[in-house]
Amino acid sequence: MNHFFAMGxxxxxxxxAYSMTFLVFFINLILSITENKxxxxxxxxxx
Amino acid sequence: MLHWLNKKFLSPKSFYESSGKLLPWITIxxxxxxxxxxxxxxxIAPADYQQGDGFRIIYVHVPSALTAMAIYLFMAACAxxxxxWRIKIASICMSCSATIGAWFTFLALVTxxxxxxxxxxxxxxxxxxxxxxxxxxxxxxxxxxxxxxIAHPVQxxxxxxxxxxxxxxxxxxxxxxxxxxxxxxxxPTITQFAAPAMASSMLYPLLAMIAAxxxxxAMILLLxxxxxxxxxxxxxxx
Numbered sequence: 575m576n577h578f579f580a581m582g583x584x585x586x587x588x589x590x591a592y593s594m595t596f597l598v599f600f601i602n603l604i605l606s607i608t609e610n611k612x613x614x615x616x617x618x619x620x621x
Numbered sequence: 622m623l624h625w626l627n628k629k630f631l632s633p634k635s636f637y638e639s640s641g642k643l644l645p646w647i648t649i650x651x652x653x654x655x656x657x658x659x660x661x662x663x664x665i666a667p668a669d670y671q672q673g674d675g676f677r678i679i680y681v682h683v684p685s686a687l688t689a690m691a692i693y694l695f696m697a698a699c700a701x702x703x704x705x706w707r708i709k710i711a712s713i714c715m716s717c718s719a720t721i722g723a724w725f726t727f728l729a730l731v732t733x734x735x736x737x738x739x740x741x742x743x744x745x746x747x748x749x750x751x752x753x754x755x756x757x758x759x760x761x762x763x764x765x766x767x768x769x770x771i772a773h774p775v776q777x778x779x780x781x782x783x784x785x786x787x788x789x790x791x792x793x794x795x796x797x798x799x800x801x802x803x804x805x806x807x808x809p810t811i812t813q814f815a816a817p818a819m820a821s822s823m824l825y826p827l828l829a830m831i832a833a834x835x836x837x838x839a840m841i842l843l844l845x846x847x848x849x850x851x852x853x854x855x856x857x858x859x
Contacts, residue, residue, distance in 0.1 A: 584675035591732040595681040606844040
């Protein structure tokens with residue numbers, strides 16, 4: 575298992591690249607979901 | 622014909638309905654491709670003979686760069702539909718895809734930089750490939766700021782659509798930059814005509830990741846476009 579995380583000495587680079595990917599995906603998902611919640615809230619106020 | 626098509630499939634209302642049915646499927650396919658790509662890329666694929674395990678960054682770098690370019694092409698196609706036929710949904714898709722495209726370009730630049738440090742010994746170099754992708758990032762940012770600067774809706778739509786179409790010229794420059802100029806960046810991994818220069822255990826996870834990234838774009842795009850349709854509903858109502 576330790577061998578896997580070490581990535582042959584490239585661990586820092588490999589895992590930071592993958593973390594950035596997860597972060598960007600997460601941000602995009604959260605932004606669109608919170609936008610949806612805001613709009614639905616406004617929609618309710620108009621009813 | 623076009624009028625009928627517009628009313629039947631491209632009207633915001635019918636788009637909202639059909640995209641709602643499509644979204645769960647896109648999500649399921651995205652998750653399966655992404656998980657397969659992660660396991661295949663990080664675990665199953667053998668280490669590269671030159672770059673060791675460091676090459677595994679390819680599974681996030683190439684898909685993000687490719688998706689960033691695909692999004693731009695999509696945005697420009699929407700811009701064309703906006704300018705020529707004034708299709709409302711195309712205009713909404715155009716402005717929504719710009720933000721997502723900027724994020725993917727950012728990701729391509731960051732993962733590339735992280736890959737460049739151990740392999741080239743530098744985070745950044747003013748090489749043709751890197752510079753042209755940075756220009757792509759600025760094109761997205763320019764588009765986004767143009768959209769927020771012009772107050773008049775029709776003028777905003779037309780000006781930004783025009784910028785999007787003109788910027789397409791950058792896409793072939795990015796693609797051929799590694800061939801036209803002597804760059805530090807390596808050549809294309811997957812080529813259309815030659816057999817891929819990669820073992821299948823390395824290639825399949827890469828293709829799966831590319832599919833996953835494109836599906837993720839589709840997912841976020843639909844979520845954002847649906848939000849805009851709802852928002853416009855409020856504006857018409859108020």
